[in-house]
Amino acid sequence: MRPKITIIGAGFTGSTTAHWLAAQELGDIVLLDVMEGMPQGKSLDLQEALPIISSDVSVRGTNDYLDTAGSDIIVITAGAARKPGMSREDLLNTNAAIVRSAVDSSVPHSPNAVLVVLTNPLDTMAYLAYRRSGFPKARVVGQAGILDSARMRAFVAMELGVSVENVHTYVMGGHGDEMVPLTRHSNVAGVPLLEMLAPDRLQAIVERTRKGGGEIVNLLKTGSAYFAPAAAVAQMVSAILKDKHLIVPCSAMLEGEYGLRDMFFGVPTQLGRSGVERVVEVPLDEVEKQALAASAALVRESLATLERLSA
Ligand code: APR
Numbered sequence: 001m002r003p004k005i006t007i008i009g010a011g012f013t014g015s016t017t018a019h020w021l022a023a024q025e026l027g028d029i030v031l032l033d034v035m036e037g038m039p040q041g042k043s044l045d046l047q048e049a050l051p052i053i054s055s056d057v058s059v060r061g062t063n064d065y066l067d068t069a070g071s072d073i074i075v076i077t078a079g080a081a082r083k084p085g086m087s088r089e090d091l092l093n094t095n096a097a098i099v100r101s102a103v104d105s106s107v108p109h110s111p112n113a114v115l116v117v118l119t120n121p122l123d124t125m126a127y128l129a130y131r132r133s134g135f136p137k138a139r140v141v142g143q144a145g146i147l148d149s150a151r152m153r154a155f156v157a158m159e160l161g162v163s164v165e166n167v168h169t170y171v172m173g174g175h176g177d178e179m180v181p182l183t184r185h186s187n188v189a190g191v192p193l194l195e196m197l198a199p200d201r202l203q204a205i206v207e208r209t210r211k212g213g214g215e216i217v218n219l220l221k222t223g224s225a226y227f228a229p230a231a232a233v234a235q236m237v238s239a240i241l242k243d244k245h246l247i248v249p250c251s252a253m254l255e256g257e258y259g260l261r262d263m264f265f266g267v268p269t270q271l272g273r274s275g276v277e278r279v280v281e282v283p284l285d286e287v288e289k290q291a292l293a294a295s296a297a298l299v300r301e302s303l304a305t306l307e308r309l310s311a
Contacts (some may be wrong), residue, residue: 003027003241006068008102009078010039012226013118017075020234022046026241028058030068071110073237076102079119081223091120093309099125103132114240114275116233117142122175124302126251126264137253138275144175145249145266146232151212152181155205172249173266173295180291181206243273252276260296
């Protein structure tokens, strides 16, 4: 029997995630949305594409959580997308209500699933899903670091004219403009990035990475990025279902790692069949530690806002 993957929210990110997952034949997919007909229509369209790309998974659209029962993985993308001028934090109130309802409606039907959260503000929504679900911390993980690192990889590869496969970058911290691209730990085919790029070019790439989400929001005007976020989720789902023990940056529950606790935060995690198998601790220098602390302070602020709004 193939694994079962539910995607809650069949908008741009959700349907693109379904596309990547189906193309990789990772499992049978249930695409759920509150809008009637929309998830059914998109699923049927995707199902009809699969003969062309030789994929045998089933893709089912629904508005009924009963259809999600027994899922191995639940991806939560439901929520409002960011508009120009709107920070991820502006979304907090609206999206908290949506994530609560997605967790409350799905978890009782799939008590053993791994929850993968994509809804922004990411670290806060992942924390909310963790608390609300009652799942162990290993089975709740947020998507952010793979996307942020991929953006930086793309920019470095474009700048140097090398394959993206040669570029290894590390972006940690909260999924916001204070994220922490770790240039000292990044390399191109093993050569430290600091030796491959002039300081001003490297700084420009770091800044562009930090503002990568906003750059796309400003271009699209009516929504936020979805191809790259969805591809990042597909890599996480693949690592979990194939039990790969893959180390990738994700938002995970911290209990003392990096001196932080009781919060979700972007750190290198090892993903396998049980979810987050461990958080990997990278040795950091003082400047990196300070940058991480500034990023953590923003996530804490967002968590405090969530608490105030829910009181
Ligand atoms: N339950 C299920 N689906 C819902 C709910 C709900 N309670 N509320 C809203 N949705 C659905 C909407 O109907 C819509 O189809 O979520 C979908 C969101 O899709 P888009 O508006 O296309 O937004 P998208 O670009 O996919 O972004 C979704 O992911 O990357 C993050 O910041 C982004 O938080 C945003 C989320």
